[in-house]
Amino acid sequence: MKKIAILTSGGDSQGMNSAIRAVVRTGLAHGYEMIGVKRGYKGLMENDFITLGTKDVSDILYRGGTFLQSARSEEFKTDAGQNKAVNNLKEQGIDYLVVIGGDGSYRGAQALAKKGIKTYGLPGTIDNDIPLTDYTIGFDTTLNVVQDAISNLRDTMSSHERVSVIEVMGRNCGDIALQAGISSGVDAVLIPEYTYDITAIANQLSQGFERGKTHSIVMVAEGVGTAEEVAALIKEHSKLDTRPTVLGHIQRGGTPTAFDRLFTSRMGHKVIELIQENVTNVALGMQKNEITYHTFDDIFAAKNAVDNKLYQIFEDLV
Template sequence: MFTLKKIGILTSGGDSQGMNSAIRSVVKTGINNGFEMIGIKRGYKGLMENDFSKLELKDVGDILYRGGTFLQSARSEEFKTEHGQLKAINNLKKAEIDYLVVIGGDGSYRGADALGKRGIKTYGLPGTIDNDIPLTDYTIGFDTTLNVVTDAIGNLRDTMSSHERVSVIEVMGRNAGDIALQAGISSGVDAILIPELEWDITKVSNRLKHGFEEGKTHSIVMVAEGAGKAEDIATLIREHTDLDTRSTVLGHIQRGGTPSAFDRIFTSRMGHEVINLIKQDISGVALGMEKNKITYHTFDEIFKSKDVFDKKLYEIFEDLV
């Protein structure tokens, strides 16, 4: 008797807008190509705890526009151990799951790779708002986050202008400044501080002071969390300029909201392609987008590569200030 092959899917690490859209694409494409789809709740934690449920078309019918992940996510220290990984593998085999699709960032990819080296056929989709996965131009949720941050800056600009203030805005990006750089350019801010480049508080302060002397009624400094704390930087600017300076940390609001059209289309393309790779029996790979084409690389290739900072884009910003 013919048995449908089963594909498991989970989301791991921090959530990002578009994860639901990615789940929808994988599930719908999988079912329409004859696979049985199994949702795994709460990431690798749920994988170890056997928190599985069959997914039908109706289960993903209205999640395209929803932020977050309806499969939920959780971090697990136990899964990093050999014992935890063997427990997960045993659950996959008991459930007769043949393939595992993991949506998440670097840590999630390393988990998928660990399972792959133990014989599980695994696949990665880049789910992180930080846009810090190598060998892909975009990650799931990054475009939506840019829009969220840009809107927030627009709202802050209104009140900063009313009170002739400097606003220091801290966004996510512990090791990568893509959110700060790109949202900063789209918002016309006056300074961008990112972890990839050294910055000089005297230079930043002089630029802001000069702007007010030339008639500006407000200024905005964008800082990625990996480059410093907004409150500390605001204090330094006040000490150097005597300007009324306030700090704002956008925090987890950056992860929320309905995914942008770009993120919906991007995830739909990747979800469709991962099923094609499964049908070709290609595994141990993660997907992404390069030059508007959906591509894939092995996990080892991604781990050995470095996320390339777009220095040219920063030079463009400097010429626009």
């Protein structure tokens, strides 16, 4: 009986658990022995393995985070750390490794692939910053979390006639800020992919209040700057009562949406199909509603880019 190991690495994202469940249950249905690795690459180096059965992944479909837990490891970035992980996998008789995580996790999977381990990647990050996939695990859920937070802030900002500057995650990708901004009808979006004029934004907000608006909301992607910095500049230029809010790690929490549950279920099932077809060392994703896969080399050679059409839509709707 061949063995498949699965780990989650880096920052957690809603839907990781449903991805684990899909890989495990599909693997068991096709006769594989399923192994969980606790605490990501750190656990891989420390031989922290557990056997996973159907019951072990029950009732995790709707839970955020990752029950396998995650950790960051500087040691794994070294050749010695990677060799330790490879030796542990071989000693355990593990034939395949499924890695759920973002850019750093993919680089770890690529390194193991070059050392002879058959690896597979699932894009587990709320940032939506992995190339060659339209969505990453947890992104849709995060949009809903941010949208709800904006709705709550809008209520209190209206009561006090204030400007709210909301900082969201995304690293150097502006997808969370842009797409949540469109769906929430905010007044301005600051993202790393586009330059902005803070004076023009402040003037725009002032004109809105002069027309009778009772609140304004500005979205700031963390790759641009902090909410505190932007709020201070807007207040300086507009003299409006401006308050910063950093949503922080609340964006990674909550039960995954139906989209994320279905997305991860489809990818988890596809991983087992690829194993059976002897397709190895690839990462999965979704493009035009189809589950696709690309080599790690192709992914790192590609550039992730914000959807320019969406940015145009936002500007026309403001």
